[in-house]
Amino acid sequence: MSFKSLPIIDLALADDPSTKQELLDRLADALFRVGFLYLVNHGVEKEADELMELMPEVFAVSDEEKQKVAMTTNPHFVGYTKLGAEMTARAVDQREQFDFGSATEVDPLNPDVSDKTNPQWRRIQGPSPYLPDSVLPGFRKKVETYISKMDRLSNRLLGLIGECLKLDSDALMPFVGRMNRLKLVKYPGSEENKQGVGPHKDSSGLLTLLLQDSVGGLEVLNSDGEWVPAKPVPNSFVVNMAQGFEALTGGRCTATSHRVISPPPGVTRYSIPYFSSVRLDLTLDMINKQLDYIQGRIPEPTDQKRRNNQASTEFLDPKYSCFGEAHLRNRIISHRDVAAIWYKDIKDKYLAEVL
Numbered sequence: 001m002s003f004k005s006l007p008i009i010d011l012a013l014a015d016d017p018s019t020k021q022e023l024l025d026r027l028a029d030a031l032f033r034v035g036f037l038y039l040v041n042h043g044v045e046k047e048a049d050e051l052m053e054l055m056p057e058v059f060a061v062s063d064e065e066k067q068k069v070a071m072t073t074n075p076h077f078v079g080y081t082k083l084g085a086e087m088t089a090r091a092v093d094q095r096e097q098f099d100f101g102s103a104t105e106v107d108p109l110n111p112d113v114s115d116k117t118n119p120q121w122r123r124i125q126g127p128s129p130y131l132p133d134s135v136l137p138g139f140r141k142k143v144e145t146y147i148s149k150m151d152r153l154s155n156r157l158l159g160l161i162g163e164c165l166k167l168d169s170d171a172l173m174p175f176v177g178r179m180n181r182l183k184l185v186k187y188p189g190s191e192e193n194k195q196g197v198g199p200h201k202d203s204s205g206l207l208t209l210l211l212q213d214s215v216g217g218l219e220v221l222n223s224d225g226e227w228v229p230a231k232p233v234p235n236s237f238v239v240n241m242a243q244g245f246e247a248l249t250g251g252r253c254t255a256t257s258h259r260v261i262s263p264p265p266g267v268t269r270y271s272i273p274y275f276s277s278v279r280l281d282l283t284l285d286m287i288n289k290q291l292d293y294i295q296g297r298i299p300e301p302t303d304q305k306r307r308n309n310q311a312s313t314e315f316l317d318p319k320y321s322c323f324g325e326a327h328l329r330n331r332i333i334s335h336r337d338v339a340a341i342w343y344k345d346i347k348d349k350y351l352a353e354v355l
């Protein structure tokens, strides 16, 4: 049956051997039936509160300071993006945001970012610009601490997910990338229900762990085509599977479409999504080997409407050499201002695909 609300998963159950199996069963049900869940007792409550409290100050920084850390200052798709500069589902999103990554260095295989002989997707990984302490004291430290806590939490969750799918607990780890990502997002209030961010599946990673404030606006599509609100639950993360995860499970655990409706006039929504990444050099061959391994291990979902037999090709089209190239193509389409500066020579090839 199609879901009408998102299940709540209590991570504390994993700490006690007498309740761990119950947690694994609930987790498997959430993955197969919904693709979304609330995670509580996750251990990052303090850091999450501190970062969310800082959000109004972060966005109140002057335009001049924001532009100094703009996404257009680097080829790694990290930094500040002003309202209306990003597109989803061919429409402009009404949100303002700062993007960060867990990488502190450029890809070691491409130390010289001006070297055009290396594949261009190797330029995606690199350090993030931060508002300096002189502008917002303690900002960088808070964000970096949060990212490293989330790196640990998402790896722990991937281990439990592996177990609940009857795989080895480290079965998914070889697919994790080197640069997990974090966004600080502000959705301003607007007149009519505008597109905060349009309907989409998360394309770029394995899992998304979203910290949202008490405003609401996130909606999740069930298999009957109804939009189910992901109402705010205190001290929780909203977790969902991204298309990389769907591909690695052969479509048995599908990524679920979602959207954000802008808040009403005078109300601001803040949210902080964290994306655990897929390794950029992942190829279709590697996905197919993983599918050989999971064949017969992961149970089939009971809701056949949620089964997506095209999972790996939707995630990684055979026309791209690896996930890094497919990911770069998506970034170029979403952030055309960055592409015009840093990916001049190759951008037209990818933009032509969506004209």
Ligand SMILES: [Fe+2]
Binding pocket: 200, 201, 202, 258
């Ligand atoms: Fe999303």
